[in-house]
Amino acid sequence: MSWLLAIVQTLLFMALSPLLAGWLKWCKCHLQNRRAPSLLQPYRDLLKLTRKQPVVAEHASWIFTRAPYIIFSATVLAASVVPLIAVDLPTAASADVIVMVAFFGAARFFLALAGLDIGTAFGGMGSSREMTISSLAEPAMLMAIFTLTMTASTTNLSFAIEHVLNEGLVLRPSFVFALFALILVTIAETGRIPVDNPATHLELTMIHEAMILEYSGRHLALIEWASQVKLMLYGVLIANIFFPWGIAQSFSGAALGYGLLAIVGKLAVLALILALSETLFAKMRLFRVQEYLSFAYLLGLLGMLSHIILEAAR
Amino acid sequence: MNIEQQDFYTQAILSMSALVGLASFLMLGQGRLLRLIFVFAIQGLLLTLSTAVAAYSLHNPHLYISAGLTLVLKVLFIPWMLRRQVLAMAMHRDVEALQNKTLVMLGGAGLTVFSYYVLHPVVQTASTVMVNALAVSLSVVLLGMLLMISHRQAVAHVVGFMSIENGLFFAAIVATNGMPMVVELGVAFDVLVAAILFGIFFLHIRTSIDSLDVDRLNRLNEVDQ
Numbered sequence: 001m002s003w004l005l006a007i008v009q010t011l012l013f014m015a016l017s018p019l020l021a022g023w024l025k026w027c028k029c030h031l032q033n034r035r036a037p038s039l040l041q042p043y044r045d046l047l048k049l050t051r052k053q054p055v056v057a058e059h060a061s062w063i064f065t066r067a068p069y070i071i072f073s074a075t076v077l078a079a080s081v082v083p084l085i086a087v088d089l090p091t092a093a094s095a096d097v098i099v100m101v102a103f104f105g106a107a108r109f110f111l112a113l114a115g116l117d118i119g120t121a122f123g124g125m126g127s128s129r130e131m132t133i134s135s136l137a138e139p140a141m142l143m144a145i146f147t148l149t150m151t152a153s154t155t156n157l158s159f160a161i162e163h164v165l166n167e168g169l170v171l172r173p174s175f176v177f178a179l180f181a182l183i184l185v186t187i188a189e190t191g192r193i194p195v196d197n198p199a200t201h202l203e204l205t206m207i208h209e210a211m212i213l214e215y216s217g218r219h220l221a222l223i224e225w226a227s228q229v230k231l232m233l234y235g236v237l238i239a240n241i242f243f244p245w246g247i248a249q250s251f252s253g254a255a256l257g258y259g260l261l262a263i264v265g266k267l268a269v270l271a272l273i274l275a276l277s278e279t280l281f282a283k284m285r286l287f288r289v290q291e292y293l294s295f296a297y298l299l300g301l302l303g304m305l306s307h308i309i310l311e312a313a314r
Numbered sequence: 315m316n317i318e319q320q321d322f323y324t325q326a327i328l329s330m331s332a333l334v335g336l337a338s339f340l341m342l343g344q345g346r347l348l349r350l351i352f353v354f355a356i357q358g359l360l361l362t363l364s365t366a367v368a369a370y371s372l373h374n375p376h377l378y379i380s381a382g383l384t385l386v387l388k389v390l391f392i393p394w395m396l397r398r399q400v401l402a403m404a405m406h407r408d409v410e411a412l413q414n415k416t417l418v419m420l421g422g423a424g425l426t427v428f429s430y431y432v433l434h435p436v437v438q439t440a441s442t443v444m445v446n447a448l449a450v451s452l453s454v455v456l457l458g459m460l461l462m463i464s465h466r467q468a469v470a471h472v473v474g475f476m477s478i479e480n481g482l483f484f485a486a487i488v489a490t491n492g493m494p495m496v497v498e499l500g501v502a503f504d505v506l507v508a509a510i511l512f513g514i515f516f517l518h519i520r521t522s523i524d525s526l527d528v529d530r531l532n533r534l535n536e537v538d539q
Contacts, residue, residue, distance in 0.1 A: 171325035171328075309430075311328070
């Protein structure tokens with residue numbers, strides 16, 4: 001039963017993530033006085049791409065054609081670790097949050113390799129930028145998550161969220177810092193506006209897009225889908241760690257339905273906030289990104305420190 | 315006692331104190347005057363919130379008046395006035411090159427540790443919230459002084475001075491559960507007068523040395539020319 005639920009939950013991750021991307025685009029268009037595409041547009045795009053024949057460059061090695069599958073499966077495996085509508089997942093027993101970050105690392109490694117593989121200038125530039133940013137973002141993310149795991153004294157996401165739930169409403173200074181740090185890291189890791197512009201057509205400013213310029217057809221569809229799953233995954237992390245109320249603690253139908261409703265509502269609000277910040281802020285210069293990420297790291301570190309100093313038993 | 319066992323007031327005050335301390339650090343590393351003033355307004359807002367929380371949980375209605383005063387003075391009026399002056403003197407485009415920013419930040423961290431070190435024996439017998447919140451407010455005072463030392467613009471000095479006052483105010487709320495109304499009114503009025511006086515000083519400094527960079531006050535006009 002619980003394994004079935006884990007599989008259903010992972011499938012939900014895959015099914016709902018294009019909808020989240022569509023909703024984000026819809027909010028953004030309305031905020032910027034543009035006509036919004038339908039909420040289902042990302043699904044249509046993915047479907048259209050899967051029907052097209054992928055064009056592979058002459059000099060591409062096997063890495064280039066295998067990478068989309070590896071990236072997609074690593075991202076989906078990472079998603080299976082995160083509790084979406086119910087805590088107490090069987091997958092949680094075998095993989096904790098550090099494994100999740102490692103899955104992301106593996107996906108990113110292959111994406112960067114694929115960018116380098118073709119040998120175009122833009123691909124290599126995108127890979128080098130992506131690696132620079134992620135090497136700064138990853139410690140910041142781990143710091144933010146360690147704050148949670150130190151509070152719950154487990155690195156297991158399911159148990160940690162359950163711990164936060166059972167504790168009730170406790171205002172923790174460390175969680176405030178960790179929340180801000182995780183939001184900053186999310187924006188950097190999913191390539192949203194102050195760091196990277198997902199809708200750009202100018203190759204020189206691209207980061208994520210530069211690596212996948214050569215992809216087409218179903219390969220591109222898989223990579224796009226993986227990045228949508230990744231965006232949703234970060235959203236779920238923020239929503240369920242810091243505002244876990246509503247998530248199902250038992251496997252009854254009503255609790256699960258309520259959990260699904262709660263997470264959809266939370267993600268909709270988070271996407272609205274993201275769309276608002278993307279409308280208000282301009283993309284920053286590439287060399288300012290390390291300043292931004294070191295601020296995120298500082299926030300994570302402060303969260304950890306305030307856990308030790310302000311919340312310690314005396 | 316762990317934080318889960320504390321009451322809501324303690325948790326809220328601890329969270330606020332962490333954010334107030336963070337705001338002080340942000341001010342310390344800020345080279346642009348308008349952003350400095352903005353962070354100062356945020357710190358004022360945090361003070362307002364913590365005063366309101368204290369008023370609510372301690373059933374002390376006169377603290378609401380104090381919260382309102384803080385809101386009007388430190389979040390709206392003083393930042394607005396400083397901002398207007400910066401814009402009028404066209405200094406909002408200058409980025410102040412902080413000498414040795416890293417060293418200043420490290421110094422700030424050292425000051426925070428120092429204030430813990432100083433206060434720990436003094437209030438050891440009191441509650442957790444006392445030790446932590448008092449230590450944070452002492453470090454806000456010291457960070458305000460460091461801000462005045464490390465920045466060169468006179469406007470930044472005024473912001474540093476006001477943030478020292480913020481630290482004292484926070485300590486007063488936490489330690490005394492609200493001072494007598496007369497004292498609070500007096501302090502608020504003092505801050506207001508100080509802000510206006512500083513505005514006049516800005517004009518004087520500017521007319522005499524044609525800049526608000528206080529490093530240039532070290533040189534005597536007559537000797538140099």
